Amino acid sequence: MASEVSSIDLRVSIGSLKLKNPVMTASGTFGYAREFEPYVNLHRLGAVVVKGISLEPRFGNPPPRIVETSCGMLNAIGLENVGVDRFISEKMVTLRQVNVPVFVNILGDTLDEYREIANRLADVEGISGIEVNISCPNVKKGGVAFGTDPEMAAAVTTVVKKSSTVPVMVKLSPNVTDITVIARAVEDAGADAVSLINTLIGMAIDHRSRKPALANVIGGLSGPAIKPVALRMVYQVAQAVSVPVIGVGGIETAEDVLEFMLAGATAVQIGTANFVNPRASEEAVEGLAHYVATERMGSIREMIGGLVLP
Amino acid sequence: MPQFQKKTQITRIERFSSDIVRLTLDSPDIASVAKPGQFVMVRTGNGKDPLLRRPFSISQTSNRKHFQILFKVVGRGTSLLSHCREGEFLSVLGPLGTGFTVDCQRMNCLVGGGMGIAPLLFLGKTLSRTCPENRPLVVVGARSKDELEPMVNDFNEIGLTVHPATDDGSLGHHGLVTDVLKKLDLREDSEIFVCGPHLMMMAVHFFCEERRYSCQVSMETSMACGMGACLGCIVPVKSGAYAHACSDGPVFDSKELLWQVK
Numbered sequence: 001m002a003s004e005v006s007s008i009d010l011r012v013s014i015g016s017l018k019l020k021n022p023v024m025t026a027s028g029t030f031g032y033a034r035e036f037e038p039y040v041n042l043h044r045l046g047a048v049v050v051k052g053i054s055l056e057p058r059f060g061n062p063p064p065r066i067v068e069t070s071c072g073m074l075n076a077i078g079l080e081n082v083g084v085d086r087f088i089s090e091k092m093v094t095l096r097q098v099n100v101p102v103f104v105n106i107l108g109d110t111l112d113e114y115r116e117i118a119n120r121l122a123d124v125e126g127i128s129g130i131e132v133n134i135s136c137p138n139v140k141k142g143g144v145a146f147g148t149d150p151e152m153a154a155a156v157t158t159v160v161k162k163s164s165t166v167p168v169m170v171k172l173s174p175n176v177t178d179i180t181v182i183a184r185a186v187e188d189a190g191a192d193a194v195s196l197i198n199t200l201i202g203m204a205i206d207h208r209s210r211k212p213a214l215a216n217v218i219g220g221l222s223g224p225a226i227k228p229v230a231l232r233m234v235y236q237v238a239q240a241v242s243v244p245v246i247g248v249g250g251i252e253t254a255e256d257v258l259e260f261m262l263a264g265a266t267a268v269q270i271g272t273a274n275f276v277n278p279r280a281s282e283e284a285v286e287g288l289a290h291y292v293a294t295e296r297m298g299s300i301r302e303m304i305g306g307l308v309l310p
Numbered sequence: 311m312p313q314f315q316k317k318t319q320i321t322r323i324e325r326f327s328s329d330i331v332r333l334t335l336d337s338p339d340i341a342s343v344a345k346p347g348q349f350v351m352v353r354t355g356n357g358k359d360p361l362l363r364r365p366f367s368i369s370q371t372s373n374r375k376h377f378q379i380l381f382k383v384v385g386r387g388t389s390l391l392s393h394c395r396e397g398e399f400l401s402v403l404g405p406l407g408t409g410f411t412v413d414c415q416r417m418n419c420l421v422g423g424g425m426g427i428a429p430l431l432f433l434g435k436t437l438s439r440t441c442p443e444n445r446p447l448v449v450v451g452a453r454s455k456d457e458l459e460p461m462v463n464d465f466n467e468i469g470l471t472v473h474p475a476t477d478d479g480s481l482g483h484h485g486l487v488t489d490v491l492k493k494l495d496l497r498e499d500s501e502i503f504v505c506g507p508h509l510m511m512m513a514v515h516f517f518c519e520e521r522r523y524s525c526q527v528s529m530e531t532s533m534a535c536g537m538g539a540c541l542g543c544i545v546p547v548k549s550g551a552y553a554h555a556c557s558d559g560p561v562f563d564s565k566e567l568l569w570q571v572k
């Protein structure tokens with residue numbers, strides 16, 4: 001299988017960055033990649049996106065932080081992370097030893113924080129791209145999430161883009177009325193790509209204890225349950241922007257990847273599925289190679305936006 | 311630390327009561343490297359619902375070929391598992407987590423409640439092999455005799471004396487394992503290994519703190535991945551931060567944790 005995979009054209013491009021295949025892993029679901037080494041040949045993936053990094057370390061939310069729901073899960077991790085300095089001095093050291101493009105997912109409470117993180121990452125060796133999580137509350141604007149307002153989303157994009165030397169991908173929140181408006185705003189502000197969707201805000205209640213299942217009361221829904229919503233949003237955004245669209249949400253198998261590519265995605269990210277099947281990402285790559293070979297396609301890129309409408 | 315994702319065959323199913331089941335799984339990879347206190351993540355079905363794997367302690371290994379999980383049916387996942395048949399395959403990840411640290415020089419005492427007894431069987435077996443001159447004491451409790459007896463028998467089989475306690479008095483002491491523990495003649499250098507309901511572990515922790523015994527606890531939390539990726543499995547530690555039960559634990563020195571009523 002290995003030699004077959006390398007002779008088949010699965011390559012895609014995100015701005016100036018060339019990936020050997022469209023399968024990436026989603027932020028917060030793949031640790032710092034090393035956790036998956038016992039299960040996955042990391043160098044066979046298109047790219048990995050690491051857990052969201054903030055300027056200062058964050059402890060995150062109190063437990064319980066996760067709960068399973070029908071065909072999915074809710075999480076309220078609260079963006080626990082080691083902070084940008086320890087990320088650079090510890091995590092990047094091991095990530096550089098893994099032969100796979102690395103996207104660093106960043107988050108902040110203010111524009112200045114986003115700018116500062118991007119600055120500190122700018123000269124760090126081994127980073128192939130930045131993914132900007134804009135689903136965080138803007139503390140200077142009453143806690144409204146950056147990603148729900150086109151102007152704030154554009155402003156974050158501008159500051160990160162100015163400080164970065166690598167492609168910048170902006171990760172869109174689905175918790176908005178019209179996601180294409182935000183997508184266009186960040187494209188105009190210079191985003192090299194958009195990834196979507198982040199988790200959908202949801203809630204679970206235990207009727208016996210009469211308590212919310214999560215200590216944070218609300219959390220982000222992910223997994224197969226959100227796939228139809230993600231697919232619809234990718235389809236709409238792919239028509240609204242000309243930068244590459246990265247599909248995220250409920251993707252588990254090569255078939256799921258093909259569906260997102262048909263809807264217009266150039267690449268995809270696998271998230272929650274990594275928890276269920278740690279080999280999901282590599283198996284998706286194998287499945288795509290098999291598909292391209294049996295369909296006798298010149299390249300996987302033929303799938304992008306290839307949806308046949310009724 | 312070696313970890314595997316395996317399709318393991320169920321070679322034996324034992325039903326101890328209407329809701330307590332023990333599965334023997336065939337996996338030389340996992341069985342030959344597992345240490346007491348480690349756990350596995352098991353898929354309970356092939357579909358998308360229930361989606362996540364469920365964590366179970368490795369309760370015994372044999373011949374570096376098989377390992378067992380012992381569980382109680384509490385919800386959908388465990389119910390599905392309890393309906394498996396011999397010969398079927400289960401997808402298992404493991405062995406995961408850190409496991410217990412043992413010292414043959416100390417007086418070792420295992421304290422288990424309910425399904426918390428599961429990992430202690432493996433520990434008891436290992437201790438009696440590695441420290442044959444210094445066999446551990448065992449105190450275990452459950453609701454009733456039918457639940458507890460099979461496990462007491464397992465400890466007896468490896469030559470360990472057991473002090474049982476049951477909620478209904480049908481076997482051993484009528485009451486809590488902590489009552490039994492307090493009456494034991496423990497040496498100053500005792501090391502207590504405890505796994506069970508949160509309140510029981512908390513009571514044992516405070517008892518050990520008072521007597522200055524070392525105490526290792528195995529913590530239960532909700533887990534999505536079992537391998538340090540989701541950051542869902544936190545337990546509060548004294549420094550004000552959180553530890554991750556799947557990768558920093560599930561076994562912790564009880565002094566490091568912040569104990570509070572849930």
Ligand SMILES: Cc1cc2nc3c(=O)[nH]c(=O)nc-3n(C[C@H](O)[C@H](O)[C@H](O)COP(=O)(O)OP(=O)(O)OC[C@H]3O[C@@H](n4cnc5c(N)ncnc54)[C@H](O)[C@@H]3O)c2cc1C
Binds near residue numbers: 360385386389428533
């Ligand atoms: C490291 C570790 C080792 C474990 N070892 C064992 C073991 O050896 N034997 C065993 O029987 N169980 C063990 N558990 C607990 C076991 O994982 C849960 O009982 C199981 O996940 C429940 O799944 P379910 O689908 O049946 O229940 P669900 O439908 O998920 O839940 C049913 C009910 O049980 C409660 N519940 C779920 N998980 C837990 C939990 N972890 N602790 C307390 N209540 C819970 C839920 O709140 C709910 O009320 C262990 C847990 C951990 C973290």
Ligand SMILES: Cc1cc2nc3c(=O)[nH]c(=O)nc-3n(C[C@H](O)[C@H](O)[C@H](O)COP(=O)(O)O)c2cc1C
Binds near residue numbers: 026171269
């Ligand atoms: C436990 C968990 C943690 C996550 N952490 C982050 C994060 O730090 N930054 C981010 O942009 N997205 C985060 N996400 C969102 C995922 O990257 C992804 O967008 C979402 O889960 C949908 O994809 P999925 O259905 O394949 O999981 C997290 C998701 C989960 C389940």
Ligand code: FES
Binds near residue numbers: 533537539542557
């Ligand atoms: S269970 Fe996912 S990090 Fe511990």
